Amino acid sequence: MATFHGHKQSYVTEFRNYEDGAWYTVTVTLQEKETLRVGYEEFTDGDDNLFEQSSFDSLEKLHEFEKRFRPLSIQAQDHECHKLVHGVRVCASLHFNSDDLRFYDAVVDRVEEHNHSRTKDAECLCTFILSWLQGPNEGKLSAAGIGDICIVQPISEPVPAVASFLEITRRRIESKSGQELVADCHTGTKTKTKMGFFERMEKGKQRAKRSVLGSSSPEESMEDKELEGKRNVCMILIGNVDKELCPSTAVEFLYKHTQVSASIFIFPSLSFEIYTRGAIMTHTEQDFQKLCDFLTDQNYIITSLTGRPWVVIEKQVGLKNVKASIGTLFPKSEVSLYTFFFPPLFQRRT
Numbered sequence: 001m002a003t004f005h006g007h008k009q010s011y012v013t014e015f016r017n018y019e020d021g022a023w024y025t026v027t028v029t030l031q032e033k034e035t036l037r038v039g040y041e042e043f044t045d046g047d048d049n050l051f052e053q054s055s056f057d058s059l060e061k062l063h064e065f066e067k068r069f070r071p072l073s074i075q076a077q078d079h080e081c082h083k084l085v086h087g088v089r090v091c092a093s094l095h096f097n098s099d100d101l102r103f104y105d106a107v108v109d110r111v112e113e114h115n116h117s118r119t120k121d122a123e124c125l126c127t128f129i130l131s132w133l134q135g136p137n138e139g140k141l142s143a144a145g146i147g148d149i150c151i152v153q154p155i156s157e158p159v160p161a162v163a164s165f166l167e168i169t170r171r172r173i174e175s176k177s178g179q180e181l182v183a184d185c186h187t188g189t190k191t192k193t194k195m196g197f198f199e200r201m202e203k204g205k206q207r208a209k210r211s212v213l214g215s216s217s218p219e220e221s222m223e224d225k226e227l228e229g230k231r232n233v234c235m236i237l238i239g240n241v242d243k244e245l246c247p248s249t250a251v252e253f254l255y256k257h258t259q260v261s262a263s264i265f266i267f268p269s270l271s272f273e274i275y276t277r278g279a280i281m282t283h284t285e286q287d288f289q290k291l292c293d294f295l296t297d298q299n300y301i302i303t304s305l306t307g308r309p310w311v312v313i314e315k316q317v318g319l320k321n322v323k324a325s326i327g328t329l330f331p332k333s334e335v336s337l338y339t340f341f342f343p344p345l346f347q348r349r350t
Contacts (some may be wrong), residue, residue, distance in 0.1 A: 011041050013159050014091075016068040018049075021134050022102035023091055025072060030161040033168060053169045059251070059261040062169055069162050069295040071105075073150035078116065078124040081146055084108050092130055093151040095136065103150065104135030112143075174248055174263070235322045236287035236295065237314040242304040243269065243276050254280070258294050260287040275308065285317060 015026040015038055025041040027100045038049040073091040076084065084090065088108045093101050112127040124146040132138050158166070247264040254262055262280050269276035280295075282288045295302065295312050303309045316322045 011073050013069060013162075014072050015049075016134075018068075021075070022104055024103075027231050028069070028159050029249055030164050031166070036161065036165040039120050050308065051165070053165075053172050056169050056173060059170065060259070060309065062173065063255075066162070066166055067156070069158060070155050071137055071153040073152050076146050076149045076151050077123055078146060080151070081111075081126050084111065084126075084128055084146070084149065084150065086110060089133075089152050090130070091152050092144050093148045093150075094135060101134070102326045104137070105133045105152070106130040107133060109141055136301045170252075171248065173261075174251055232283070232285050232288075232317060233319045233322050234282045234285060235314075235316045235325065236288070236291060236312060237294075237316070237325065238278045238280060239311040239313040240275050240308055241266065241278045241310065242306055243274075245278070245304055254291065254294075258290050262287065262291060278315070281322075288315075288317065 011025045012025055013026055013028055014023045015028075016023050027039045027041070027298070029037045029039070031037055035051060036051045038051070039045060040047055051065070056065065065296070076090075086108055090106055090108060091103050092106050093103050095101055109131040110128045114125040114127070117123040117125060126146065128144050128146070128149060129141055130144050130149075131141055131243070176224075243266070245266065247266060250264050251262060254260060254264075260282065262282050265279045265281070267277045267279070280291060282291065292315060295310065301309045314325060316325050
């Protein structure tokens with residue numbers, strides 16, 4: 001028999017559901033450090049969402065998932081109507097029918113002010129014109145009362161279960177990406193991976209589209225070949241790198257400023273050397289160019305916390321060129337992935 005999620009559990013988080021894009025009050029638990037369970041208030045455990053690490057194959061997808069969690073929005077009170085001014089982001093309710101109420105984000109477009117009632121509680125009678133950011137009314141305006149509006153709370157710290165799941169999954173993605181790139185450089189072959197939930201969902205959408213348009217569409221065939229042709233192993237060789245530099249932190253740093261998910265390798269160095277070299281690797285020339293532009297921008301320099309600036313030594317495109325470049329550094333068997341501790345920093349040129 002299914003368990004009913006009632007008010008006895010602690011609900012301090014809300015989650016934006018993948019199916020309808022609405023925000024729901026949820027409880028979150030991490031099961032055996034492998035699966036994140038999202039349970040919905042007033043729903044049975046049969047309606048829970050289970051997210052596995054294997055469902056996320058990129059940092060972009062994991063980052064988008066992280067943004068679906070936030071602290072529980074708080075119902076706006078009558079005396080707080082002065083906070084709801086133009087441009088304020090809120091989470092407001094939409095009535096689909098008498099038994100179906102869902103919440104989506106909107107911004108206050110304008111307020112039609114009215115005097116509060118003269119009752120003891122001074123009920124707010126103002127009308128708030130909302131511009132919807134999400135849901136079926138996205139891009140449209142509609143009126144709402146203060147009882148339909150919740151105040152979105154700032155995000156300080158993620159829920160411990162979510163934070164743990166994100167960290168474990170992030171490490172898995174980085175490790176897997178690193179193994180695939182090393183395999184490419186050593187053997188020149190691609191590693192096939194099992195499709196996760198999101199890939200299967202997207203694949204189903206593509207099949208449905210093709211069944212309508214026709215699977216032999218010339219436009220589709222040409223587009224697929226064009227995209228396939230842009231995939232290539234690319235490498236940026238970096239010098240003057242601190243031995244203690246952390247690859248996972250550096251990956252996050254690059255993603256934050258370029259929206260590119262790269263793999264970073266730190267090469268072994270002699271014991272008397274105070275620096276080492278590293279390789280930033282991508283699978284597409286587009287990402288490669290973004291990183292090149294970022295790393296060679298003359299408006300700033302990138303350093304580790306010790307002040308040692310990164311130096312771009314070499315740029316290579318194509319598996320053959322990358323293998324040849326790495327081969328001049330040391331034997332392939334010595335390539336390894338290290339754990340580091342200090343993030344790179346921006347320093348504006350003066």
